[in-house]
Amino acid sequence: MDNLINNLGILVYATLLYTAPLLYAAMGSCFSEVSGVVNIGIEGMMTMGAFTGAAVAYFTGNPWLGFLCAGLSGMAFALLHGVATVKFGADQTISGTAINFLAPGVAIVTAKAIFNSSDTIPLEPTSKMPILFSGVFSSGTPWSNFMKNVFSTYASTYLVFVVLVVVWFVFYKTRFGLRMRACGEHPMACQSLGIDVHRTRMICVCLSGFLAGLGGACMTMATSNQFRPTSIVGQGFIAIAAVIFGKFRPQGAMIGCLLFGLCSGLRVVIGSSSLNISVQLLSMIPYVVTVIVLIFFVGKSHVPAANGKPFVKAK
């Protein structure tokens, strides 16, 4: 029983740890998609953020500076995507695919130039994301162990839920949020009301890159302590899946991300236990569950009506 409580604590910890990077990226994806720009370049922007965060934190010793730069580097590639898709009306999927090749290429080539290896040098604990409540919970009884495990997570994990609340507020309680959602549904109507569709979309795409960059940095500055070419392997796509799963709403995307995070957490807990369950089959669960949930519970996802369609300004 004590062991179970202990494992439960580890499970909650691991779930949150794996949810955070996905949730940052998923919120980014929400911004882009609701404003009408499909962004599958999230994956590449995460990779860029993962590298930049780890590299800047390594050289400056300041994790928050690294985190910020990670966001900005993601945003730089988002800007490329935005210029191509919003300004020039390029096919959004193709541009996103290009970003997914370009950004990891740039990240790895730069890593090789600076570190002489495709991996960055592991961060010292002081340059990593701080652990906020270390030492607050003492070990001893099973439940205090549980609390200790749960709250041994990194600052970036708490921050993601703060950001979620902010993003939710922006989406549903601000003028910008309303306009942004309107641009994804009926850009022509927006223009007739004097809203600058291109500008709104551009801002949203840039925000999506920034958040994706932060998500990537979570992987290399909290979950692990260095960038490797395998740091970001599909998290960006899972984040996009979580967004579609959550019907393009930040709060819905959170549930999707928690589902994937939970399955990653289960993999960690069961993998380290004596249970004889195939890790491969276990890893498959979140993807199968997503499909099943979509079939039975969610049904048709409402895609923003103008999603993926370039908007040409009327003269």
Add this chain to the structure above:
Amino acid sequence: MSKLEKILQSAFFRTLLSILIGFAVGAIFLLAVNISPVEAYEKLFTSIFSSPKSLSYCVVYATPLIILGLSVAFSFRTGVFNIGAEGQFVVGSMAACVVGILVPAPPVILPILCIAAAAIAGALWGVIVGFLKVKWGINEVLSMIMFNWIAFYLSNYIADIPLIKSDGNAEATKNVQEAAMILLPESWIKGLGLCNSASWGIFIAAALAVMVYVIIEKTALGYRLKAVGYNRDAAEYGGINANLSIMTALAISGAMSGIAGATNLLGIGQRIAIFSAQESYGFQGIIAALIGANNPLGVFVGGLFYGAIKYGGSRLNIIGAPSEVVNVIMGTVIFLIAISHIFNFRLKKKKKGGDK
């Protein structure tokens, strides 16, 4: 429009220009990280063209990319974006691998069985996604991403089954039987000085390119698929069963991705490793399709180009240049192709209000 203007406006010229600028961007990037682009590109191209052996390696690298490119191009033409080519490739490889290990059959018959199994597995993977879309309206991009991962873990799971797993310590499957391999006859390889992995795969790719061309351009089936892709409502109004068309298109596209997996396994891999990350062949196929402007001949050439660059890039490490610069180049090329309609070369100014 003059002849020169026509050439300047053609997709081919735009692609060529995109490729040139892609290399220029790659060069700037190499300079930024203190590597001589001249030296790097010299190495890249000399390793491609140095011998029949290296050229045949390029073809070997290109084969799965061409077939995947055809698969993606086919789906593009029928209005679906097959981002699931990766998963179809993986299940195809695994199906071919299982048949190649377990089924006792003579040469010629066995590879055909393997490729057929791969095609069926890939088609199934595509049809499931199509079914989810038409039956429950589930976004196909989402379910394809899910099925890519399910395929990935399924392949790893199967590779770990004792019947399939290598007897040694390798984290991989057993080798498929020699009889299953589709290598060119040894005398040809020796005689022409080709690489040891030179296989019939490229001929399969060429045959598939012809098949795609015929289906898309010359058959009623292709017409129906394209019609649904252009405008689903109009196609339905015209009496076409759109749901069936979407599933058919995904089945054909999936089957081709599966075959790509089989040719790769039976030509060069011979076994499947337990991977820790997806190999992203599917995305490389998307690149080949885009370079080729979704035209079968174009995809064939585009795939060859990409295969050659991929092989040449893998040799860059020898001179200490990062091989990932190839991804920078290819990413730039695709990015430029995506916005290539802004390269608008007109020799004379158009009359105002000319054509409406």
